[in-house]
Amino acid sequence: MNIGILGIPLSGKTTIFNLLTSQQKQTDAYLSAKTKNIGMVKVIDQRLDYLYSLEPSKKLTYATMEVIDIPGIDTDLPEKTKQEIFSDIRNSDAILMVIRVFEDQSIPGNVDPVVQLENLVYEIILRDLEIVENRIDRLVHAKRKLTILEENEQRTLEKCKEHLSSDSLLISMFFNEEELKQISGFSFFSLKPIVVAVNLDENQLQKNEFPHQDKYNRFVEAHKMVSIPICGKMEMEINELPPEERQVFLEDLGFKESGITRLIQTIYSHLGLISFFTIGKDEIRAWTLRQGTVAVKAAGKVHSDMERGFIRAEIVNFNDLKQWGSMQKVKEKGLFKVEGKGYLMKDGDIVNFRFNV
Numbered sequence: 315m316n317i318g319i320l321g322i323p324l325s326g327k328t329t330i331f332n333l334l335t336s337q338q339k340q341t342d343a344y345l346s347a348k349t350k351n352i353g354m355v356k357v358i359d360q361r362l363d364y365l366y367s368l369e370p371s372k373k374l375t376y377a378t379m380e381v382i383d384i385p386g387i388d389t390d391l392p393e394k395t396k397q398e399i400f401s402d403i404r405n406s407d408a409i410l411m412v413i414r415v416f417e418d419q420s421i422p423g424n425v426d427p428v429v430q431l432e433n434l435v436y437e438i439i440l441r442d443l444e445i446v447e448n449r450i451d452r453l454v455h456a457k458r459k460l461t462i463l464e465e466n467e468q469r470t471l472e473k474c475k476e477h478l479s480s481d482s483l484l485i486s487m488f489f490n491e492e493e494l495k496q497i498s499g500f501s502f503f504s505l506k507p508i509v510v511a512v513n514l515d516e517n518q519l520q521k522n523e524f525p526h527q528d529k530y531n532r533f534v535e536a537h538k539m540v541s542i543p544i545c546g547k548m549e550m551e552i553n554e555l556p557p558e559e560r561q562v563f564l565e566d567l568g569f570k571e572s573g574i575t576r577l578i579q580t581i582y583s584h585l586g587l588i589s590f591f592t593i594g595k596d597e598i599r600a601w602t603l604r605q606g607t608v609a610v611k612a613a614g615k616v617h618s619d620m621e622r623g624f625i626r627a628e629i630v631n632f633n634d635l636k637q638w639g640s641m642q643k644v645k646e647k648g649l650f651k652v653e654g655k656g657y658l659m660k661d662g663d664i665v666n667f668r669f670n671v
C-alpha cells in the first residue's frame with residue numbers, strides 16, 4: 315500500500331510525513347522544498363498488543379504503508395514541472411492531501427481551504443485529461459482499423475473526458491466491470507481515494523471550527539473525499555514528550571488519541587483495508603488486505619508457497635478471542651473455524667494457513 319502526499323507549498327506536508335514515518339526530514343518556513351521523501355508508516359493496532367500480552371513472541375510486527383512526500387504544487391509552476399512532481403505519486407494507491415488552515419505570519423501561503431482544494435483538484439483533473447486526450451488522439455489517428463476492444467476503450471475514454479471536463483473526479487463516475495478493466499492501466503489520479511488532512515492551529519482544532527468550514531465540508535463530500543482535522547505543530551510537540559506523558563497530554567486537551575493515529579486509521583478505512591493476524595513463536599504479525607479478499611489470496615501475502623499449496627485456513631476472530639480470553643475457551647464455544655480457499659477474510663481474523671507444496 316502506497317500513499318502519495320499532495321498539497322500546495324508550505325502546507326505542512328513534510329511535517330506530517332515526518333510524524334507518520336518518525337523521520338526528521340528538513341521542513342522550512344520560507345522555501346518550498348524540491349526533493350521527495352519516502353518512508354514507511356507503522357499501522358498502530360492495539361489488538362496486536364493484546365495478542366502479544368496473551369502469548370509473547372520474539373517479535374511484534376505491525377502492518378505498514380509506504381508514503382511519498384513530494385514538493386508543493388503551485389498552480390503557477392510550469393506544466394512540465396508539475397507533471398514531473400505528479401509522476402512520483404502516479405503509482406500510489408491513494409492520495410493524502412494536506413490543506414493549510416493554520417495562521418502564521420512568518421509562513422507565507424494561502425490559508426483558504428476551499429481555494430486550495432479547488433486548485434489541487436483542478437491539477438489532478440488536468441493530469442488525467444492529458445492522458446485521456448493523448449490516448450484518444452492516438453486511437454483516432456491510428457493508421458489502421460481499430461479492433462472492437464479499441465473501439466470500446468475509445469468510447470469509455472470519451473466518457474471519462476466528458477466527466478473530467480465538467481470538473482469532476484473519475485472516482486465519482488460509475489464504471490462497469492469491462493470499463494474498469496479498460497482504464498485500470500492508466501493509473502488515473504482522480505480514481506485514487508483521497509484523504510484530506512486539514513492542518514489547523516491548536517485553537518481551531520479544539521473548537522473544531524475554522525474559516526469556510528461549511529463550504530469546505532460540502533466540497534469534500536461532493537468529491538467523495540474524507541477529511542480529518544490535525545494540528546501539525548501540536549503533533550510535533552506531543553512527539554517530543556516522553557512516551558509515557560503523551561497520553562496524559564492528549565487527554566488534558568480532550569483527545570483520546572493523537573491526530574496521527576486517527577489519520578492512519580482514517581486512511582485505512584477510507585481505502586477499504588482490513589487486517590488479519592498470524593501468531594507464531596517467532597512473530598506476531600498484522601497484515602493488510604483489501605476488503606473482499608479471499609483466504610487463498612491472503613495466504614499469498616504471507617508466502618507464495620502458502621497460496622500455491624493452500625489446503626485450508628484455520629480461523630478465530632479477534633473479537634471472539636477478546637471476549638473469551640483464551641484459544642481454549644474459543645474452541646469450546648465452537649468459534650474455531652476451518653475455511654476453504656474462497657472464504658472472504660474478515661477484519662481481525664487470526665489465521666493459521668495449512669498448506670502443502
Ligand SMILES: Nc1nc2c(ncn2[C@@H]2O[C@H](COP(=O)(O)OP(=O)(O)OP(=O)(O)O)[C@@H](O)[C@H]2O)c(=O)[nH]1
Nearest residue numbers: 323324325326327328329341342346347386546547
Ligand atoms: N504554526 C504552525 N506551523 C506549522 C504547522 N505545520 C507545519 N508548520 C510549519 O510550516 C512550515 C512548512 O512546513 P513543511 O512541513 O515544510 O511544509 P511542506 O508542505 O512540506 O512545504 P514544501 O514541501 O516546502 O512545499 C514549517 O516551518 C513548519 O514548521 C502547524 O500546524 N502550525
Ligand SMILES: [Mg+2]
Nearest residue numbers: 327328347385
Ligand atoms: Mg515538504
